[in-house]
Amino acid sequence: MKPSRFEYFAPESLAEAVALRDAHPGAAVLAGGQSLLPIMNFRLGRPEQVIDLRKASELAFVRVQNDVVEVGAMTRQRDLERDEGAARANPLIAESLRLVAHAVIRNRGTVGGSIAHADPAAELPALLSCLDGSVEVAGVRGRRRISAGELFVFHLTTSLEPNEVITSVSFPALEPSWGWSFLEVTRRHGDFALAGVCAALKLDGDRCVGQVRLAACGIGTTPVRLSTAEEALLSRPLTEKALREAGRAAAGYVTAGDETQASTAYRRQLVEALVRRSLLRAAARLERRTS
Amino acid sequence: MTSAPSFGTRVRRNEDERLLTGRGRYIDDITLEGALAVAFVRSPMASARIISVDTSQAMALEGVHLVVTCDDIEHLDTEMPLLIPDPSLTSPRTQRPLARGEVFYVGQTVAMVVADDRYVAEDAADLVEVVYEPLEAVVGVDRAVASGARSVHEGVAGNVAAHSRQRSGEPDAAFASAEHVTSVTVRVERSSAAPMEPRAVAARWDSVLGELTVWDGTQAPISVRGGLASLFGLDEHRVRVVAPDVGGGFGQKVLLFYPDEVLVPWAAVKLNRPVKYIEDRQENFLGSTHERLQVHHIELAATRDGLVTGLRDSFLHDTGAFIPYGLAVAQVAAGQIAGSYRIPNISVDFKAVYTNTVPVTPYRGCGRPHACFAIERAMDVLADDLGIDRFEIRRRNFIGTEEFPYDRPGLIFADGQPVSYDGGDYARALSLLEEALDPPAFRAEQEAARSEGRYLGLGLACYVEGTGLGPYEGGHVKVHPITGKVYVNTGLSSQGQGHATSFAQIAADEVGVSPSDVVVVEGDTGEFDWGVATFASRAAVVSGNAIRKAALIVREQIVHQASQMFEAAPEDIVIEEGKVFVQGVESRALTLAEVATMSNPLRYAFNKAAQSATQFTPAARRDGAALAEGAHPGLEATDYFSPASTTWAYGVHGAIVEVDPATFEVKVKRYVCVHDCGRMINPMIVEGQVIGGVAQGMGGAFYELLDYDAEGNLRNASLMEFLMPYATEVPRVEISHLETPSPRNPLGVKGVGEAGTIPVAAAFASAVEDALAPLLHGHLLDVPLSPTSLHAATRAG
Incomplete structure (x- = not known):
């Protein structure tokens, strides 16, 4: 080795x-x-x-401005997890990071590295998808921005050109009117998720779902935005029926085949349960945040 | 007369300061000037003919010293020993250090590279071109014995290495007259010990003295020494094998020989340079042995009120591609298949089966977890079939205290002796578990939880463990004349079990010093060269009793010497905390160093103490010869202990779990362990063994599975994908001790090294099954349990 x-x-x-x-x-x-x-x-x-980018110190920063948390690609995951400004602007970031492997790995692991590696089971790509975030990349011909939806192509594959480098990752802020949650199931503490669901939720005055964002990790060849589950929830209160329908819609996104640690059938049930629990947790937090 | 005994007390470990402050010396820490590194070319195929091997490109790489195949290794190109022959092992096959003509599993060594460092060695290994002609791989015991299966080894029809049949009592009659028969098929998955330090070997040849020194991370340095001496045609005292600090063994390191253990010394001699091989983690999965996979079909014949009258078990044991350690794992499983129960009529058959996978040798538990899982799951199912409580059915079948020694005539244990349990109070252990878990209160809680959609379960499993196998070990005890420290040697070695403390306690009590004044030196054939190995929870029993015997002799020597020096009667001599004095005259005490010095008649006074020991000193003057006929200088003795029979530890574990019915995550709420390992030398070390064992047992219960695909590729040969429980997964373990002294050795001890591991999978399967009972179709009869397997179990049917 x-x-x-x-x-x-x-x-x-x-x-x-x-x-x-x-x-x-x-x-x-x-x-x-x-x-x-x-x-x-x-x-x-x-x-x-x-x-090795470790000496490119200009790539290690956390900036919060214009409702965006912009994170330099070489920012250590642990540093972002502990960044108070980022936590105020978007508490879902720290919640997601706490699920990334173990603290000692987060001490070394970088935000840009995890996004560029594009492991479909990893939390940060799912978070970026959930929030409709983006990355800035640099090449010899200059810089450009790639949205999460355009970035993740396949297992361990992004739409970066071979001569491009990610310079920063932008996570939109979540105003206090949003609830949030990232839940996952792992075999052991810190393992890659068998499946995880990242949720952000905003309720209307009549307690119906105004806006909702749902993304999953560990279920396919990329992080997956659960759009039909989102649609199933819009303008409805979080009733058992709505949760069930959203969960079932989410389960339909599971494309991962049968593996030793998780069968496809199990992953479908798991995603269904995680969508439900993540939404309820997001809603409960919203209640606490606004009350 | 002695001071308060340290035996039985929580003495702090002598080895901890050194190990915890980074002063341990593992093989990779041993600096050998100019040492070369080794890498192996390993087969990527589970089964293939080798058409050609081309080493020319590898040899040409800068920094490469040697690239060898089977054609180049002279007398080593031979099948390695079958360590434990058995009449029923009719088709034994062992491997060659480097494959000749054919490979039998992914990972088998085909060529060896010796280079300046491991980087270059791996580069060169990549450059060795091997052309294979693939053959159909045989993977999985069921497939291996199916009709039409290809033979892993030519001439071994049906892939059966051994077929063993044992009978005790009249099993056929018991089944013919049974009021009820319960039958289940259970499966325990393939696993690996995965010690924290992988295996390692370093060797140095001294061409001036003609001496070979080998540092080997082995559990059996003396046996390795004997084997190497034989292979290299050297007298044993020209070969020194040192097992320094070893980072966990768990059985994997008791096998001899692994290819590297003979090839590294050979290369050191050949090149006349030190050579070092540090196995990496991937090689530990692909090249060091595995264990566990067995499939048992077990049947219990019973009366309607749950008295088990007969047991029939027929199992397949996956031995992998070779069977160098013989039938030990299967034999142990067979020998204790009836567990803690009276069951007078037993039939147990097994087949040891070849597959194209890494060879199988003992791993902590060695057949006991497999047998325990079979009998305990069967007892649970029987209880359910008959509508009897799971605690109650066990109580009805326990061997009673008055029935010991309890023999199972016809069943042979792994030491070749008939199975004979020596004692214990099995029912008392169960009662203690009941007191701890309070089943009636739990049932109420379980019912209330279920009404909220929460699934709680309580499970249990009893076990027995045959420990302390022979043939023998020795102990050497010597009081050092300069420091007065007591040195203890034995032939087996430690891989983290705390011998430096437990053995020190035994010697300290007998000699009359504090355990911290005892220095235990093990694992070096230059220090003590008779013995066998560390395995089968035997060190405390076999070496412990040998050390006690030697220490008693030394004590007599001290008393004798002191009585002469004080001109007092031997019975008036007191030894306390390293001080020797006449009863009531402590002010005139001598130190042990002084007594030791005086016990050695000297001519030269090299220090102050020595002045009084020279033959010119009146105090040391004797009539006639300085040494009496038959006496020897110094305070020193060697003795041996050879147990006539195995001693049997036992216990019961219980768990309360909560299972999430949507995600199938299992949360352990309580884990209680009641055990009896005879008299405890050091309860803290015993608890460490038990808790570590439970952690390893949790691996088998929930995580560990070596994932072979149909082509024989091991898909999870890394700690990323082979899951072992972390500290975060291991619950707090509540331990109750029972102490029934073993009548089979003077210390009254029984082994405890493997106990913690044995019943864990069975206890958790029992608990999870109890939790999910309303959702399950059938019983949980396979481990490890995973969210996916539990999900499937609620869907089947």
Whole structure:
């Protein structure tokens, strides 16, 4: 479990990193290394070059402005989890991060790294999908923004060009009129979720669902926005019937096949239960937040 | 006369300061100047013919010293030993260090690379080109014994390595006259010990002295030494095997030989340079042995009121591609299939079956968890079939205190001796569990919870554990004349069990010192070179009693020496806290160091104490020879203990769980463990063993499963995907101790190393089944239990 031979670069600026990325399209970008290094140690990936972003300090920041929490790609997950400004602007961020692996992994793991790795079972991609967030990427031809909906293409695959680097991740804020919840089921503390559901919810004056956002991890080849479940809830109170219908609609999104740790049938039931519980928790928090 | 005994008290561990402050020395910590690193080319195929192996590119890589296949390894190119032969093992097969012509499992070693470091070694291993012609893989015991299955090994029809049949009493008559018969088929999945430190071997050849030193993370250094001496044609004293600190063994490290254990020393001799192999985690899954997979079809014949009159068990034991450790796992399972119950008529048959998977050897429990799962699940089902409470049916069938020793004539245990339980109070253990869990109160709580849609369950499982197997171990005790410290050696070695404290307590009490003044040195054939190994919960019983015997002799020597020095009667000599004095005259006490010094007639006075021991000192002057005929210098003795028969520990575990009916997550609310391992040397260490065992048992109950696909690929050969419980998954364990001294050894001890693991899967299956009873179709008869398996169990039918 030693990586094969590779050339190592540690650029000190984004510009330098982008130039290296352009010069070495086969290079791997090392952010926190929590996924890349095991892949290299198992020799499942054998990049000839590794571009380590740890010295590009301009990529580590948390900024809250214009109702957006913008997080530099190299921000450690643990730092974002503990960022008070981010927590005030969007409490769902910290809730999601607490579910990411273990604290020691979050100490190293980065926000940009998790998004770029695009593991469909991971929490941060699901959070970004749920919130309709986006990423900013940089290449030699400049910067561009990619929305969550356009970013996640397939298992471990994003729509980034091979010579692009994620520079920041933008999570829209959640005003106090929103309730929120991220629930998941794992085999053990800190494992990847068998399934997880991220929910944000706003109720009308008559306690009907005004706006709702639902996304799931662990159920398909990308994080999945549960649109039909959202539609099933709009303008309705959170009755048993509405919850059941939303849950069933969500279960329809499960495409993961039978695996040792979770059958497709189990995942469907699990997503149904998690949608229901996540919505109820979001609603309960909303009640506490507004009362 | 002695000070208050430390035996039975919670003495702090002598080894902890060293281990907890990072001063442990594991094999990778041992610096050998100029050591080379090893990597292996391992088969990617479960079953294939080797058409060709080309090592030329690998040899050409800079930094590579040696690349060898079976053609290059001289006398080592031979099948490795079958350690435990058995008449019923009619088709034994063991592997060669490097495959010749054919591979039998994914991970089997095909070539070895020795290089400057492990990076280069792995690069070179990648460059070895092996052409395979794939053969159909045989995976799964059921498939292996199905008609038409391909033979894993040519000439082994039906893949049956061994077929064993044992009978006790009249099982056929019992079933013929039974009022009721319960039959179940249970399955315990394949698992791995996954010790925290994977296996490791380092070797150095001293060409001047002609001596081979091997550092081996093994549970059996003396046995490894014997084997290596034999393989290399050296006298045993020219081979020194050291098992330094070893990061967990759990049985995986008792096997000899793994390919690396012979190839690394061979390479060190060949290259005349130190060579080191540190197994990585993936190799530990693919190259070190597995255990657990058995499928039992068990039947109980009973009267209508639940008295079990007969047991028939027929099981398949997956031994993987080879069977180097013989039938130990299956034999232990067979020997204790009837558990804690009287059951006078027993028939137990098993087949040990070859499959194209990693070979199987004992893993903590060694057949006991399998047998326990079978009998305990069967007892639960019988109770349900007859409408009898699960506690009550056990009580009706327990062997009574007055029935010991209780023999099962016809059943042979893993030491080759007939099964004979030595004692205990099984019903009392069950009563203690009932007191702790209060089943009637629980039933009320369960009913109330169910009305709220919450599912609580209570389960239990009893177990017995044959421990302390022979043939023998030794103990050497010596009082050091300079420091007065008491040194203890034994032949087996520790992998974290606390020997440096438990053995110190035994010696300390007998000699008359504090346990902290006893230094236990193990695992080095240069220090003590008779013995067997650490396995089968035997160290405390076998080495412990040997050390006691040696310590008693040393005590006599001290008393004898002191009585001469004080010119007092031996019965008036007191030894307390390392001080030796005449009763009532403590002010004139000698230290043990002084007594030890005086026990060795000296010519040269190299220090102050020695002055008084020279032959010119009046105090040391004797009539005639300095050493009496038959006497030896120093305070030192060696003795051995060889148990005539196994001693049987037992206990019962109970769990209260809550199962989420939507997500099938299981929350453990209570876990209670009542156990009896005879007299306890150190209750704290015993509790550590029990709690660690429960944690490992939870692995088997809920998590651990080696996931082979139909082609024989192990899909989860990493700690990312092979799930073991973390501390976050292990509940608080409530422990009650019972102490029935074993009549089979002077210390009255029984083994406890494996006890905690044995009943855990059965107890949890019982509890989860009780919780989900309203939703289940049938019983939970397979472990591990997972959310997915529980979901399926509520859907089937």
